[in-house]
Amino acid sequence: MRDYTYLNGARFTVCNLFRSLRFDIDRLDMSWVDGEKPEFTRGLRVVDNDEANTITVDGEDGDNLIYSLAYIFNKEDGADAFRAAIDEYLKVALETKEYLVTSQKKDPQGKPEVSESVLH
Template sequence: MRDYTYLNGARFTINNLFRSLRFDIDRLDMSWVDGEKPEFCRGLRVVDNDAGNTVTVDGEDADNLIFSLTYIFSKEDAHEAFRNATDAYLTVALETKEFLVSNQKKNPEAKPEVSEAVLH
């Protein structure tokens, strides 16, 4: 597998941060020479291998994604429990575009809904 990709004609280096059975989260970093800094130069890419869906996030959404992964990791005792919790979180995050885990809440029918943040 190559360690780079192209977005809008610019070459990005890929660094895999997380891999589960379903999802990959990669950090995308770009180096540019000459000219102006492009609009998107650093962010995260979430690849849903089951659905064949890829989402690129930057800024606040990328910060919320990293925070949420760290938060989930600190709450789970076993590696498999962390992977299962992360897969559940990412499934909802990609559907609702809400990347802060504390804003996610599931109703009894397992449909995602947004609630107030519990972490500050």
């Protein structure tokens, strides 16, 4: 796997931060030399390997994604439970665009939209 990618004609280095059963989360960093600083210079890329879908997040969404990964990591015992919880969290986060795990809501019948163990 190469360690760089191109977005809008700019080259970004890719550093894989996390790999779950379904998703890859990569950090994207760009270096620029001449000209104006591009609008997007640093962020995270979430690759859904089952759906062949890629989402790029930065700013507050990127911060919320990293916070949520750390939060879930501290709540789960064992690597397999952590990976399963991350998969459940990311399914909801990518659908709702709500990347802060503690903000993900339950449905009207009280069933969790993410793994119950993630939030409690």
